[in-house]
Amino acid sequence: MRRDWDSFSFHLAIGIVAVLALVLLVAPTAIVIIVSFTSGFSLRFPPPGYSLRWYGELWDAWQLHFAAMNSLKVAAAATGLSILLGTAAGLGIARSQRASAKMLDSLFMSPLVLPALAFGLSALMFFSALGMPVSPLTLIIGHTVVCVPYVVRNTVAALSQLDPTLLECSASLGADKVYTFRRITLPLIRPGILAGGFIAFMSSFDNVPVSLFLRDAATDMLPIRSSAIRWCACPMWCATRWRRCRSSTRRCSNAPQASGRTRSTPSAASPCR
Amino acid sequence: MPGGHRRASSAFLVPGPIAMATTATPKAPTAYDLKLALPLGAFLAVFFVAPLAVLFLLSLQSDPKGTSYGLSQYGNFLGDAFSLGVLGSTLLLGVKVTALSFLLGYPVAFAYTRVGARLKSLIILIVLLPLLTSVVVRTFAWIVILGRQGIINSALLSMGLISTPLKLLYTESGLVVALAQVQMPLMVLPLITAIGRIDPNLTDASAALGSGAWRTFFKVTLPLSLPGIIAGSLLTYAAAITAFITQSLVGGGQMLFMPMYLYQQASTLQNWPFAAAISIIFLVAVLAVVTLFNLLGRLSRGVASA
Known part of the structure; x- marks a missing residue:
């Protein structure tokens, strides 16, 4: 009897809090x-x-259309660059045991953890020290820095689920490295790369801290435009x-x-x- | 195949500590060249590390003109009770948000591992939903919920529980709840991975030996999921203290946190050296927390595998 009550109360408590949390997650949207x-x-x-x-x-609201187009363009460019650099980097470090690979991994992940606003400020100072005016290009570079960790992480995760036996089979059947990559590795890790690219795109499209510092007056971005409206009490x-x-x-x-x-x-x- | 390989389970957004633990395979003959990582390494060295170095140099300027160098900006920050208060309240805010996300998120992750396939996909959809909507939209929704004419106030008013609207928006409690919702996916996803990895035989054994559900949970499940708790807490904490948008929109003007303080100094007051010093202090604080969590993570993996 005590046993039943114990189990019942436990599952009830877990269930109630879980439902509450799920409601909390859905409600705002x-x-x-x-x-x-x-x-x-x-x-x-x-x-x-x-x-x-x-x-x-x-x-x-043409201003919003303009901002949305800018956000889309920058997010697309930053995602493309992230996938290119991030997939290569993920392949490079995924199966390596060297200390340098571990160090590179920490470097690749650090933009994710460090405050993006501080990075935005430092990038603005860096570009102005170089004499580069803020432009869509600086914006794309800044977004790539904060988005590329997602691609690297997902590529590494996908590669760790890839059975190396498959690659050995391919090699023992006479395929060279490039062919194996094209026909075996890439198709198998593509979902991981695309998932990383998707998160990268979303986080670029939604990015405020970096855009605040790196956009020029002509490059209005959607999240900033929409939050600026809110800042003037205009939801x-x-x-x-x-x-x-x-x-x-x-x-x-x-x-x-x-x-x-x-x-x-x-x-x-x-x-x- | 020397050493075999281990499969990592769903590693979506699982940060370094966990993912690295599962990818620990001896160097396979199929390893790709480390040189492939060089382009990104170079890119980040130029556009991430170098800017941070510039930021550090700038923080050493004693005045905005850059006539002399020294640690005076740091002195200004560390000797100023107001600035230290901002730093303290930011770090404390992160603790509160992380604690709330954990208390709410753990049951969700636990339930996920115990329900059928259909409910599983529903839960994962709900958990991922906040990640798929803009942070501005999510924050904005909280203004609708917490405002003077918001949902909570109008519900309480119509029920006759209160006579005047409560002040919920622009309060710290409101901000903590909003941030917990905005960042909860970062807590739940690593937890799902960690709880799912616990051998079900262990909880069965605990039950067979006479422990009740509560005791099994606190003595077996919770300690074994410690790596996930730490990974999730790290992500949630880092995201909560740097959440500029949510902090300033839901928090309002009365509460000042580090990101806004930094932005005000840089943008409004154009005091770049001081803003740079704030950034560096903030970076160091975040880095210290990350290191602490990683250390705890390493210890907890020892506990979990013992």
Whole structure:
């Protein structure tokens, strides 16, 4: 009897906390989706009515389109570069036991752990010391640095699941290294590389800290644009209240852009809400 | 095949310590040349290590003009109670967020290893969902939830539990919950790997020897999953203290944390040497935490395999 209660209470406790955590994980995304269909001006939940009006507004918001295009282009370029460099590096270090491989592995992983904002600042200083003005190129380089660890990690993981016997078979049947790589290794590790590339793309598309420092005035990025709107108390991302706040957005994020490097200051000190 | 090989289980986002432990195979004849790693090594040396070196040099400037060099910026930071307070509250914030993510995330990972295939894929979808949506969107949702007219306040008001809206947004508790949600996947994924790797015979043996479910959990499952706990905590902690967007949007202006402090000094005040010194101090703090976790990880693997 005591035994049953013990087991029951344990599974009940685990179950309750797990369900609570899962609800917590889903709720924000679900709420954003629902609120984006609101017909009202405020962010009430549940919304007073439902409409597609904010998606219509979004359709007209050229600044956001521009920012989204920039984000897409930079993310695509950074992902391509990450896959190229990261897959090669993953292949190089995956099966090596040398101390240098371990050191390289720590180097490749460090952009993941170190604060991206500090890296953004240092990259800006580095490029300005070199006399390179911030441009889409510097942005792509910066994004590649913070995204490449995902590709390396996933390539290494995929390679560790690859049965080396297959490669030996291929070699003993007379295939050279390049042929084996093309026909055996690459097809088998491709899902891992693509998974890494996907995460790299998402994290580049979503990156704020590096973009804050490395973009130029002409290269507006979507996450920054959408958060700048929020910084002016204009919750926009899910297509809400955009038009009405346009003037305040302009005041708070375009004015600094016009004056060059001091970009949209996230005036957290005065979130006018 | 000398030595054979070991398979790593799903190593999605599993950080160094765990993944490396599973890839420890003796040098196979099929090993690729280490030279393949050189392009990325060179790329990171130029665009990651060199900028950090520039940052360090800049932090040694005594004034923004760079007329003299010294450790005065570090002195300014370490001698200033306000700056030290910002550092302390940032590190403490990470501890709180990590603890909450662990308390909520562990049961999810545990449940994942005990349910059927269909529920498994549902759980993994829910866990990955935050990773697939923008951090700005996730943060924004928390503003809808916690705001004065947010979901929690309107629910409490309509139930008559409170008469005036509670202040939830721009408070530290609100921020901790929001950050825990935003970073929880980083905790849950390594935990799933670690718990899934525990030999089920061990828990069966514990039950057969008369331990109840709670005792088995605390004496067998929890200690054996320690490597996953440490790996997940490391990722969650590092992500939580550097989460610039969530910290400034949900935290608001009253609470200042290191990333925002750094950004204010660099961007608004244009005090680059001081911002550089803040970055270096922040980097060192994060590095110290990472080293500590890695050390714990090495110890815990000894415990887990014993």
